[in-house]
Amino acid sequence: MSKSPKAAATGTITAAIENTLDTMEAANTKLHALTQITRESALAEARLADARVAAGAAHGLLHGMPVGIKDIADVEGLVSGCGSLTRKQAEPARKDAHVVTKLRTAGAIVAGKTHTVEYAFGGYGTNVTVGTPWNPWDLKVHRIPGGSSSGTGSMVGAGVLPGGLGTDTGGSVRIPAALCGCVGLKTSIGLIGRSGIAPLSQTLDTAGPLAHDVTTAARMFAAMLGHDPEDPSTEDFRPVDPLRDLEKGVAGLRIGRIVDEDLTLTTEEVRADIAKSASTLEKLGARIEPFKMPQSFESFTRATGIIIASEGYANWRKLIDDPKSGMADPIRTRFLGGKTISAADYLDVIQERGKAIDGFLSAMDRLDALILPTIPFPAIAVAEVDETKSPMAHFTRWANYLALASLAIPTALSKSKLPMSLQIVVRRFDDALALRIGRAFEKARGDFPAPKI
16 A cells, blocks of 8 residues: 555545545454544535635645544544543533644645554553554554554554554654654653543653655644643744744754764664664754763663653542543553652652753753664563563654654664654753754665555
8 A cells, every 4th residue: 555645636626535534444344443433524524625626715835634643632522532441421522622723724634533552651662451553664563553642643654544643751753663664753841732631641742644754744833833822831832933944954064973882772773774874864964962861761761661651550540549440450550650749759850850951951962862762662562561661762762851842753674674763852941953963864774665554
């Protein structure tokens, strides 16, 4: 199946959307990535888009583009299932989440809602109650799609949708993007409103796009930007233009490559892939310098885990404390860890975080960006998952903890024909720079292969 977005140029937007909806239905029988397909409303939106074209009206940035919405974000008239049996009796949303409104305003068409790890708390993408989506790169062995934006990663990675909405608290956009072979942007907190999205950690939660390519991700990001009156994190919103310098290239940029001794858990193949990616950027004119992490990834992972578990438990404690609520045991156990964290320990981590951010920014003072793997190894089989460990987030959680922005972009296929991924990390509010570097790399890399589904 082609990974190219369905283009309205081959017919009316309505016809293109109808074709996409048919493809989604067929693919979902194999991938189990969608909780529902919004055929009726999507076609109604498509007809309105066609009418706008006929009337000569101005087009939005995402005019006629079908998108999937992670099922923790509200879509008016639909229940936000949050990947959980605890939501069986929930009322349909009365309005769209702020970010969904932004996507629609830009002309995107909501084609369906995508599966998620229960309450977005997990990096493998597994869900033992409502089902785990398949990684589209292996239809014989059920492999992890990555979480928590598992369904979006699966659908976009399969080429069924050109883009979709994810959220990232500790890697939940980047991990599924990396495992499923697409682009994922962990945005700077404060740039995209989060009202109408079920919270995991108010300190760390961000919303961001998963997309077929960097340009689509940049366009989605541009559409999603903006102050949200119901989200205090956006009170000091800073306008960003991710499209202005997207094609500017990397000549003259100083990019730090995190040294191999810090890349624990990675396979030799992944380390070689990052070395090759660094060489590609160097040939494009970037100056690549070794960068030693001032703290271990393990220390950042532990601190991030304390924040997520503490705030997650506070948000959902009534369901977590009730063994009959329907919450799956692996997720409930993970949340219960937050119940045992003292207020003093939580506050210590929050206070230390500010110092850690200042120290890290000082360490990368001369650099424009950092590069490292997004994931330590390609997708493993679901049968191999140990829910008590979180290796997939080993190289992602630190960016959330340090309030950085980060882009995951596919590099090549492993020997086992599974995607590997480059992670480009930049300072907060430098999201456009990450996209610019990713776009230069993408052009040098060439077309990424497509899975057969």
